[in-house]
Amino acid sequence: MSQRLNEIVNVITNIDYAEIVKAFEENENALTVTSRVALTVNEHRIEFDVSIYPQYPLQFHDTETIRFVNKDLLEFDHVNGDGSICVHTFHSPVMERKLQLDFNSLKHWITKYYINKEKDTHNEHIIVSPHVNAGLNPVFLFTEVDYDFHKGQFGRFTYSTLATGILKEKHTVTNLVQDFIIDKITASCKWNTAYKALTRQTGIFGYIENPPVRNRRFAVNNWQELQSLVSQKFLSFLNRTSKDYAGNRNKELEIPLLLGYKISDTEIHWQATQIPVNHFPTYGEKVLGLGTWIGRLRDQGILWAETRNCSYKYFFGRGKLHDTLTGIKITYNRNWSNREHAGDNACQGWLY
Template sequence: MKQSRIKRVEKTVETIPYVSIVKAFSENETSIEGVVSVNLDDLESPLEFNIVIYPQYPFKSHESETIKFFNINLLEYNHVMGDGVICIHTSSNPIIEKKLLIDFESLKNWIVKYYLNNDKDSHYEHLIVPESTVNDETYAFSFTEVDYKFSKGEYGFVNLTFLSVGKYRETKINNYLTQGFVNAFGGNLAFCNWNEAYKKSKNYSHGIFVFLEEPPAKHKRFIITNWIDFSEVLSDEFLKFLHNCEKEYLKKKRKGQYVPLYVGYKISDVEIHWQTAMIEIGNFPITGVKENQKWYSRLIEQEIKWGLTRNASYKYFFGRGKFTDSIADKRILIVGVGAIGSIVAKTLVRCGCRKIDLTDYDRKEPENICRSEYEFLPGVTDKVEELSNHLYHVSPFVHINHINQTYFEVVSKALFDQPKAKKELEDFLNSYDIIFDCTTDNDLMYVLNSLSLKNQMINLSVTNHSKDLVCAFYPNIYNFVTNQFSKILNNNVEDLYNPTGCWSPTFKASYNDISSLVQYALKQINLIFQEKASRNNFVITSHIENGYQLKLKQY
């Protein structure tokens, strides 16, 4: 007969030598609960934990463990949540008995590491902040590091830009960008490092800031949740400033609206963090108190409505992965932003590149969308214009310029034989560190390869059906590429896509076909720059005989 879940739990826990059951496990509609005692050799006395096991156990739920160990007396130790839950992350196992042994071993490891040894993590752990809503809406604020050193007690205004409305955990969320900080007496202090597209955003609003230096926390990890607890921290001058701000807001008939108050504090010797609290105009958490014949503003008992605040600085934005600095920090020109060029551009931006210029004579048609980084919604537009907007949506740090394609076309081809024009083109191109030629224009490829360039120029092109991708580095581009396409690769130029009208036929390939090759090529290019390896031309060929495979051959 199959044993019940609760019996399986009890029998397994009883086998663990350092664990004793203090209160027998019981089962209700939502969980299995009990109390255990953990006794290790180095403990002065055993530690008791309330245990709750949820129905999903032994599986995780939304990446969280479905067994909880509670001890509210351990809040001062690392990796304990506000309700006393010990924060453990363990490996998965589909068998209850095995999973229990794993989880109790993790609890034991936590006791040794953080309770007995009082270890500190090398990385910073942000304060635990209870997220609040205002009128059933959530507010989120993003900021970057600024080139300014705030002083303890400094206060003033924050310039904000409304970014977007979205949905977050069944609520409406209002997203704002922090633009900069202004001294209470009117002087600009510092600006966030967004690109010009975001700095020029309209819909400005304002908040208030105060810099505390020390984290506003209990037990070093839990943010203060009532305004009265700030009484020993916020100065009389700031509270007076807060009172005057509210009076000005009320004069402007803004009663009932909410204003973000940025609370800043150090999280290291060189880095600060901001946490925003939403305060209601007409209900600021202060009151007037008369002391020694003078009136002062004093904080009152009032729950703090903490919003969401995120440090979106470049190092965090791309902290999970970016290209080598030998690419990401360079000035890049992409010539041709069709199927290949648009994928190259978007990948470079997602990989941390910040200085990218684009040039292309063509407009985006509906037929381009299926295999490029374009969308239907903007309709028929210039490719460089639409792609720039997409790239700005990806990264608030990329700076994009458009190169006049008519000028580029005339100087590179019609005036190519004129020494002055040729020198002008060389000087212009040499202002870039890296150039990607994604035009598949043999004539332009010939011209560019004939120039005296001091930078890195890379040509990318694909055969029909995107079976092969050819990557060539300056100065060995034109002869290599033309030889590959005409003599070596099987480039079927008969089976082309012929659209309606007097258009040039084009190669056939899906977005998936092209993107697979381009991403592989960019991976190789990044590796070459990262390792400072020889710029060897290469060809990537796809094979489907035994499943889809990509093979790279260097020359």
């Protein structure tokens, strides 16, 4: 047992609410330490697979280098799709202190989210696994629009390709959503005139209002799981759209579909999917005894795409100035001549 591994075992052994269930193992090449531990909090005993990476107790690219994983906890807040727990902890370069901090943070998570079943009031975006088509990773950017969408609305939208490049080792195509077209109404995203002048392509959208998720935060993976969120009119629209591409020989061609849902009383998020034009997820089913047909969604995987809200308040983030300041009209007075008390490098004008 290495000195590092021995230190890790000793620290965890002395944490009174922690128990080592499976002996720690150390990968000699990567120095990654793995085990299974159990924490007992208020008579609740929960086991986690734990991995401690070589950089520990330091971070690596702003990421914690210890992971606690339990895939049975996906329904609770601050759990990633792979079952890893998002613990908020303090930093320390000292191994003993850092382990104590991390285990204490995990204990806090158990108390707050597992035992007390607290739900965060802030709105988290759904967690998706983006699809890569023919080596290309599509990303769609949108902004707010001056239009109030209503549940069940659908139509077409236009978008423009802004740039292609490499992002996180993926060949990425960045697209700007330009307009939503609902009947005879056009709701435009708030880009500047240079972006609006870009060449446009066409996709489709549907406003479903409720997020397409399981366990509150994880995007559904199969089209059949969306059946209860869409109307027969929308399914007919998808079917008509599929006929526009009938006989298309490009097996890699995909059409984007934006699904809109509320993340607050006043805000909508659009999540992009990609539909292979030769494999639309809709089909018709005959109703026995009535002679009519209804639309159905296939047992087919959903190809999610990355989507970002680039509205003004999100684009600037914490660097955005207060609205009181940005809304003030500022003029420059070239005739300011009261410079007798100014130095040689004084400002040549005055802002008022």
